[in-house]
Amino acid sequence: MSSELSRVYDPKAHEERLGAWWEAQGFFQPETQAQLGQLDPEKPPFVIPMPPPNVTGALHLGHAIMDAVEDFLVRAKRQQGYPALWIPGTDHAGIATQSIVERFLEESGSSRQAIGRAAFEQEVWSWKEEYHGRISGQQRRLGISCDWQRERFTLDPNLSRAVRTSFVRLYEEGLIYRGDYLVNWSPKLQTAVSDLEVEYEEMEGTLYTFKYRLQGSDDYIPVATTRPETVLGDTGLAVHPDDERYGPLAGRHVLVPLQDRPIPVVADDAVDLSFGTGAFKITPGHDHTDYEVGQRHGLPCLAIFDRNAHLNETTGKFAGLSREEGRVQIWADMEAQGLTLKTEPHTVRVPRSQRSGEIIEPMISTQWFVKMEEMAQRAKEAVETGQIEIVPSSFAKVYFHWLDNIRDWCISRQLWWGHRIPVWYGPDGHMFCAMDAEEAHARAQCHYGAPTRLEQDADVLDTWYSSGLWPFSILGWPEQTEDYARYYPASVLETGYDILFFWVARMIMLGLKLTGQVPFRTVYLHGLVRAEDGKKMSKSEDNAVDPLDVILEYGADALRFALLTGISPGNDLTVQTSRFENNRNFANKVWNAFRFLRFHAEGRTLPLTQPENVFLTTYALPAPELLTLADRWILARLAKVTRDAEGLLAAWQIGEMGKSLYDFIWHELCDWYVEAAKITLRGAESEKAQATVQVLAHVLGQSMRYLHPYLPFLTEAIWQELPSLPSVIPTIMLARWGDISAAVDSQALTDFGLLQKIVRAIRNLRAEYKIDPGLRLKVQMTCQSRPALLTANQGLLAALARLDASESRFGLGWAKPDRCITLTVEEVTIYFPWTGVLDMEAEKQRLQAQSDDLQGQLQRVRQLLANTSFVSRAPAEVVTREREKSVKLEWESHQIKQRLQEIQG
RNA sequence: GGGCGGAUAGCUCAGCUGGUUAGAGCGCUUCGUUUACACCGAAGGGGUCGGGGGUUCAAGUCCCUCUCUGCCCACCA
Numbered sequence: 001m002s003s004e005l006s007r008v009y010d011p012k013a014h015e016e017r018l019g020a021w022w023e024a025q026g027f028f029q030p031e032t033q034a035q036l037g038q039l040d041p042e043k044p045p046f047v048i049p050m051p052p053p054n055v056t057g058a059l060h061l062g063h064a065i066m067d068a069v070e071d072f073l074v075r076a077k078r079q080q081g082y083p084a085l086w087i088p089g090t091d092h093a094g095i096a097t098q099s100i101v102e103r104f105l106e107e108s109g110s111s112r113q114a115i116g117r118a119a120f121e122q123e124v125w126s127w128k129e130e131y132h133g134r135i136s137g138q139q140r141r142l143g144i145s146c147d148w149q150r151e152r153f154t155l156d157p158n159l160s161r162a163v164r165t166s167f168v169r170l171y172e173e174g175l176i177y178r179g180d181y182l183v184n185w186s187p188k189l190q191t192a193v194s195d196l197e198v199e200y201e202e203m204e205g206t207l208y209t210f211k212y213r214l215q216g217s218d219d220y221i222p223v224a225t226t227r228p229e230t231v232l233g234d235t236g237l238a239v240h241p242d243d244e245r246y247g248p249l250a251g252r253h254v255l256v257p258l259q260d261r262p263i264p265v266v267a268d269d270a271v272d273l274s275f276g277t278g279a280f281k282i283t284p285g286h287d288h289t290d291y292e293v294g295q296r297h298g299l300p301c302l303a304i305f306d307r308n309a310h311l312n313e314t315t316g317k318f319a320g321l322s323r324e325e326g327r328v329q330i331w332a333d334m335e336a337q338g339l340t341l342k343t344e345p346h347t348v349r350v351p352r353s354q355r356s357g358e359i360i361e362p363m364i365s366t367q368w369f370v371k372m373e374e375m376a377q378r379a380k381e382a383v384e385t386g387q388i389e390i391v392p393s394s395f396a397k398v399y400f401h402w403l404d405n406i407r408d409w410c411i412s413r414q415l416w417w418g419h420r421i422p423v424w425y426g427p428d429g430h431m432f433c434a435m436d437a438e439e440a441h442a443r444a445q446c447h448y449g450a451p452t453r454l455e456q457d458a459d460v461l462d463t464w465y466s467s468g469l470w471p472f473s474i475l476g477w478p479e480q481t482e483d484y485a486r487y488y489p490a491s492v493l494e495t496g497y498d499i500l501f502f503w504v505a506r507m508i509m510l511g512l513k514l515t516g517q518v519p520f521r522t523v524y525l526h527g528l529v530r531a532e533d534g535k536k537m538s539k540s541e542d543n544a545v546d547p548l549d550v551i552l553e554y555g556a557d558a559l560r561f562a563l564l565t566g567i568s569p570g571n572d573l574t575v576q577t578s579r580f581e582n583n584r585n586f587a588n589k590v591w592n593a594f595r596f597l598r599f600h601a602e603g604r605t606l607p608l609t610q611p612e613n614v615f616l617t618t619y620a621l622p623a624p625e626l627l628t629l630a631d632r633w634i635l636a637r638l639a640k641v642t643r644d645a646e647g648l649l650a651a652w653q654i655g656e657m658g659k660s661l662y663d664f665i666w667h668e669l670c671d672w673y674v675e676a677a678k679i680t681l682r683g684a685e686s687e688k689a690q691a692t693v694q695v696l697a698h699v700l701g702q703s704m705r706y707l708h709p710y711l712p713f714l715t716e717a718i719w720q721e722l723p724s725l726p727s728v729i730p731t732i733m734l735a736r737w738g739d740i741s742a743a744v745d746s747q748a749l750t751d752f753g754l755l756q757k758i759v760r761a762i763r764n765l766r767a768e769y770k771i772d773p774g775l776r777l778k779v780q781m782t783c784q785s786r787p788a789l790l791t792a793n794q795g796l797l798a799a800l801a802r803l804d805a806s807e808s809r810f811g812l813g814w815a816k817p818d819r820c821i822t823l824t825v826e827e828v829t830i831y832f833p834w835t836g837v838l839d840m841e842a843e844k845q846r847l848q849a850q851s852d853d854l855q856g857q858l859q860r861v862r863q864l865l866a867n868t869s870f871v872s873r874a875p876a877e878v879v880t881r882e883r884e885k886s887v888k889l890e891w892e893s894h895q896i897k898q899r900l901q902e903i904q905g
Numbered sequence: 906g907g908g909c910g911g912a913u914a915g916c917u918c919a920g921c922u923g924g925u926u927a928g929a930g931c932g933c934u935u936c937g938u939u940u941a942c943a944c945c946g947a948a949g950g951g952g953u954c955g956g957g958g959g960u961u962c963a964a965g966u967c968c969c970u971c972u973c974u975g976c977c978c979a980c981c982a
Contacts, residue, residue: 007942207982270980272981394909394910401907401978497976568920570910579930579931582944773936874963
C-alpha cells in the first residue's frame with residue numbers, strides 16, 4: 001500500500017488546500033471554463049444568483065443547505081459543459097442589522113441617537129465587514145464553487161445606482177407614491193414595517209363588552225372589543241344592515257364613552273352578526289379592518305397613540321400611558337360611569353414585529369408605497385404561462401393566492417441603515433425624485449428659478465426592495481453590461497420557501513417591470529432545516545448549528561452529503577448528528593475503495609479512452625472476452641445507476657440521486673465487486689487481473705464524476721491521485737458527465753444476482769447453524785438448466801461463501817451425499833455433506849419454515865394467475881413476470897418438500 | 906375562516922406517473938479483526954404504511970371521509 005495515503009480519509013488534510021487552489025485557479029469562472037475549452041457550444045449559460053445572506057451574523061445549517069444545493073446544481077452543470085456562473089453576495093438587511101448593532105450599542109451604554117447618523121452608519125459598516133468575512137469564510141470552507149470575483153453587496157455603489165434608477169423610474173410612472181396611510185408601526189424600532197414583517201400570535205386575552213349610548217336617548221348599543229383603550233379613537237360604530245335590532249339605528253349617532261363625542265352609526269356587511277354583540281366600534285386610526293370600513297363610510301382617522309405607542313395628548317388625562325396601562329384605566333373609568341357590561345376570556349391575535357417581537361401598533365403615517373396590483377398580475381402570469389417554473393409546483397398555488405390578495409407595499413423605513421430614498425424636498429415641500437443630489441438641485445433650480453436648499457428624505461428603503469433587484473443589479477443593470485447581456489435572466493433561483501413572498505415574488509414583479517424579462521426560469525424551493533429538537537433553526541431560537549463546527553468534526557463533504565441526501569423538494573429536514581457521522585464514514589469508504597485501486601494499479605498501465613473531447617476521457621475497458629461475470633455485472637450496474645441519476649437530477653430529485661449513488665458505491669461496488677475482484681487479483685499478473693484493475697478504475701473514475709457535486713473535496717483529492725489520467729484534466733470538476741452509453745447487460749444482472757443469492761443463503765445457513773466462521777465448507781452445488789454458471793464462477797462462490805474449493809463440486813452429475821443439509825436457491829440446489837452430528841430436528845424446522853414461506857408466496861401468485869381479470873387486464877410484462885415467478889417458486893417449493901419427505905422417512 | 910403539507914420500523918425519514926414478499930441511516934441482537942476500510946464486514950430481529958369507506962385485475966401510492974399534527978394566508982371587533 002502506498003504509504004502516503006492514510007488508512008482513514010482525513011478531510012482536514014485536503015479540504016482547505018483544494019478549496020484555495022480551486023479559487024486561485026479561477027475554476028469557478030465561466031471565463032476559465034472557456035479558456036480550458038471545456039464548454040459545450042450547444043449549451044447556454046447556467047446562472048444562479050445566490051440569495052444573499054444577511055450580514056447580521058454567522059451562517060447556520062439553514063444557510064448551508066442553500067449553499068450545498070446551489071453548489072450541487074452549479075457543479076453538475078459545469079461538469080456537463082454549461083458555462084456556469086454562480087454569483088455570491090450578502091445583504092445589508094436593514095432592520096435586522098440595525099437592530100443588532102443598536103442592541104450592541106445599548107450594551108455598551110450608548111445608542112444610535114447618542115452617536116448620530118454618520119457615526120452609527122460607520123458602526124454598522126464595521127459590523128458588516130466582520131460578519132461578511134465570517135460568512136464568506138464559512139462558505140469557502142464548505143467548498144462552494146461560486147465566482148468570488150463577481151461578489152456583490154446590496155449597498156455596493158452599482159447596486160445603489162440600480163436602486164435609485166428603479167425608484168426614479170417607478171416614481172415617474174406613478175407606481176411609487178407617498179401618502180398618509182395606516183401602516184404597521186413598530187414602537188421599539190420606531191419605523192413602519194410591511195405586512196409581511198408582522199407575525200400574529202394567538203394569546204389568551206379578554207373580550208370587553210360595554211355600552212355605546214345613543215345620542216339623545218337612554219338606549220345604548222352593546223359593543224364588544226378586545227382593546228377598550230381605543231374607544232378614544234373611535235369615529236364610528238358599525239352595525240349590520242340586516243340586523244333587526246341595530247340596523248335601523250344606522251344614521252343616528254352614539255356617544256364615545258368618557259368623551260361624549262358623537263359618532264355616526266353606519267351599516268356595513270363586514271359586521272359578523274354571530275360574533276360579540278353584532279356591532280363593532282370603528283377605530284380607523286389604529287386598526288386595519290376599521291381603517292377600511294372607515295374609508296367606506298368616510299369616517300375620519302383619529303390618532304390616539306404617539307410613536308412610542310403611548311396614549312397621546314388628545315386623550316387628556318390618559319396621555320402618556322402605555323397601551324396596557326391605558327386599557328386598565330379607561331375600562332375602570334368606563335366602569336365607574338356604568339358603561340361596562342361584561343368581560344370574558346377570549347383568544348386574540350396579537351400582531352408582533354417579526355424582528356423585535358414587540359406589539360405592532362397600526363398608525364397613520366406618511367410613508368412611501370409601491371402600487372402592486374398590476375405588477376402582481378404580471379408576476380402571476382409569468383408562472384401561469386410557464387415562463388417561470390416553481391419546484392415543487394405545489395407552491396405555485398400559494399404564490400397565486402398571495403398575489404391575488406396583495407396590498408400596496410410600504411417601502412419606507414425610518415431607519416439609518418439602508419438605501420436612502422432618492423427624493424429631495426424644497427422649502428415648500430415640493431418633491432424632486434432624482435438619481436442624486438446634484439440632479440435634484442438642478443431640477444429645483446429649474447422649478448424655483450433659483451438655486452434652492454433641499455432636504456433629502458430621511459427614510460431608507462425596505463431591505464427587500466434592493467433584494468428585489470438582485471438578479472439583475474448584480475449583473476450591472478441598469479448598465480447594459482456584457483454580463484447582463486449574457487447572464488440575465490438567471491436559470492435557477494434556489495431558496496427556502498419561507499421567503500417566497502418576501503423575496504421571490506418581489507424579484508419577479510420588479511424584474512418583469514424593470515427589465516421586461518422574467519428574472520429566472522426556475523424557482524427551486526428547499527425545505528427548512530430543523531434542529532435536532534425539531535424546531536426551525538434560527539439565530540433567534542438559539543438552536544443554530546455553525547456549519548464550521550460540523551465541518552471540523554466530520555468534514556465539509558460529510559456535511560454536504562448529509563444535507564443533500566436528506567432533502568426532497570419543499571420538505572423540511574431535521575438535522576441528525578448520526579447522519580454526519582454516517583456520511584463521514586461514506587467518504588472514508590470511498591477513499592478506501594480508491595486506495596484498493598491504487599494498490600493494485602501500481603506497476604500497471606491503465607489505458608485511457610481517446611474521445612474527441614478530452615473531458616470525456618476515461619479508463620478504457622478491457623476486451624469483452626476478458627470480462628468476468630462480476631465485471632459485466634458492475635458495469636451493467638454502473639450504466640443503470642448513472643442513467644437513473646440523470647433522470648433523477650432532471651426531476652430535481654437530488655436526495656434520491658445521492659442515495660442511489662451511495663448504495664451503488666457502498667453496497668455494490670465495495671461490498672460485492674471489490675470482494676469479487678480480490679479473487680481475480682490474487683491470480684497474480686494474469687491478463688484477467690489486469691482487466692479487473694481496468695474495470696475497477698473505470699467504475700471508480702466514473703463514480704467520482706457523479707459523486708463530485710456532492711463530495712467535491714473527496715472526489716477532487718481522489719481524482720488527482722488516480723493513475724494515468726492526463727494532466728490536461730486538472731480537476732474532477734472538469735470531467736464531464738454523460739459519457740456512459742453502455743447498454744445495460746441484463747443477463748449479467750440476473751446471473752450475478754443469482755450468485756449473490758447463493759452466497760447469502762450459505763452465509764445465512766452458517767449463522768443459523770453457528771458454523772465456525774473459519775471452517776471452509778464442502779458443498780455440492782447443482783443448477784438444473786445452467787450448470788456452467790456455477791462451474792465458471794466456482795472460485796467466486798468458494799471465496800465469498802468460504803467453501804472448500806478443492807473438495808467441493810459444482811455443476812451437474814454428482815451423487816447426493818447420504819447425510820447432508822440441503823439448500824435451495826431458485827433452481828440451484830446445494831448439498832452440504834455432513835459427517836458430524838446433525839440436529840435433524842433443527843434442519844426439519846428450517847426447511848419447514850422455508851417451505852411455509854414459499855407456500856405463502858406461491859399461493860399469492862397462483863391466485864393472481866388464476867384471476868382472469870388480472871391476466872386479461874394487467875400489462876403483458878407484469879403477467880409474464882408473475883408467470884416466471886410462479887415457475888421458480890414451484891420448482892423451489894418442490895425441491896424443499898421432497899427434501900422434507902426424505903428427512904421424515 | 907380559507908389554503909397547503911405531514912402521519913410508513915424504536916428514532917429521523919425515502920418511496921417519481923398505482924404493478925416482485927414496502928426501503929435507508931441510526932439504534933438493537935448475534936457473529937467476525939480475511940492484507941481497501943473497525944469511520945469495517947457478515948447474518949438477523951423489527952412495519953395490519955393514522956382510522957374507516959371507495960375506485961381498480963392490482964392501492965403506502967388515486968378518490969371520499971374522520972382523527973391527530975405542522976405551516977401559510979385572512980378585516981370575527
